[in-house]
Amino acid sequence: MTAIDAPELRRRTRELLAAHPPATTGRTDFLRARFDAGLAWVHYPAGLGGLDAPRSLQPVVDAELAAAGAPDNDPRRIGIGLGMAAPTILGFGTDEQKRRFLRPLWVGEEVWCQLFSEPGAGSDLAALGTRAVREEADGDWIVDGQKVWTSSAHVARWAILIARTDPDLPKHRGISYFICDMTDPGVEVRPLRQITGEAEFNEVFLTGVRIPDSRRLGPVGAGWKVAQTTLMNERVSIGGSRIPREGGMIGPVSRTWRERPELRTHDLHQRLLTLWVEAEVARLAGERLRQQLVAGQPGPEGSGMKLAFARLNQEISGLEVELLGEEGLLYSDWTMRRPDLVDFTGRDAGYRYLRSKGNSIEGGTSEVLLNIVAERVLGLPAEPRNDKDVAWKDLSR
Secondary structure, eight states, rough: OOOOOOOHHHHHHHHHHHHSSSTTHHHHHHHHHHTTTSSSSTTTTEEEESSSGGGGHHHHHHHHHHHHTTTOTTTTHHHHIIIIHHHHHHHHOOOHHHHHHHHHHHHTTEEEEOOOOOOOTTSSSOOOOOOOEETTOOOOOOEEEEEETTTTTTTOOOEEEEESTTTTSSSTEEEEEEETTSTTTTTEEEEEEOOSOOOOOEEEEEEEEOGGGGEEETTTBBBHHHHHHHHHHHHHHHHSSSOOOOOOHHHHHHHHHHHGGGGOHHHHHHHHHHHHHHHHHHHHHHHHHHHHTTTSOOOTTHHHHHHHHHHHHHHHHHHHHHHGGGGGGGGGGOOOOOSSSOOOOTOHHHHHHHGGGGGGTTEEEEEEEEHHHHIIIIIIOOOOSSTTTTTTTSOOO
């Protein structure tokens, strides 16, 4: 078998481009062909969009395709599928589940959402109360409960879902993990309007939703272990995404500084320089984190990256509003709409300032992530717990 190195990947990418010229091939057809050629995510197994190649070689493929003007799969729109559902399915799914879900997920034909948080179980996710009861007749699961802060639920076909399957066990041990069809009867999605005026989040009500046991990921009762894979990948995808220098939130404020010299003051200059350096440090730390991923699964370091992401976004957006003065108080559009994705850099400063307030909540609150860093990275003693061996049904709520 030919070794999968950079020259081999270039050869295969050029073969793909020759067989499916981007200028004359439909976007979906091209993406399907790319997946089938193993050039979607090269570190995935052969037959599942990859070639069992090192993760570090993916940029070789991406550069060749970008130079040829090939379409991408719009990763911002399908980020939950790519960053959370896919690695979980790869790690815990059956062969049939991998074949069924990974291709349309990567191509973007099916959008995914995440049914984890609940009104009474956000930071303490393991305290969730959504129930899944197994029917004796056919083995299907009947799910009832409520989820909240669900991005993309209004456009999603599938959801990754955790539910309580045994209330007699302690809260971390009585949970199972499922794939939920968002078009099934009993699934109701309602918008949650945010401070930005939009409703990119939703609350989801599950009433008698039937999920076949064939859409369970991992063993019954092992849902918390499966969910940890999802959560670690989520924090890496939020805080450690690849961006160029002056990418992300530091970009717009840096451009404003260069183009509007009349707005400058000495104090703002010092603050901008400090945040620019911190943003660059975070970007390089993200590169290092991605290099570590080549050797294995994401660890708790992703929580530190997500912490930095939230703090920097909030401080940078605050500086931008202050730099703009009266202009920073303006807000372009408060129309209630339900967007397909979050666009930080394509909107105005007011939007960035308001939307960044959610960065320290979504994807794990900063308080929870500080605990993870303290205990799992720094090795500090764990916080005392009085619910470790108590059945979930006996916990006070």
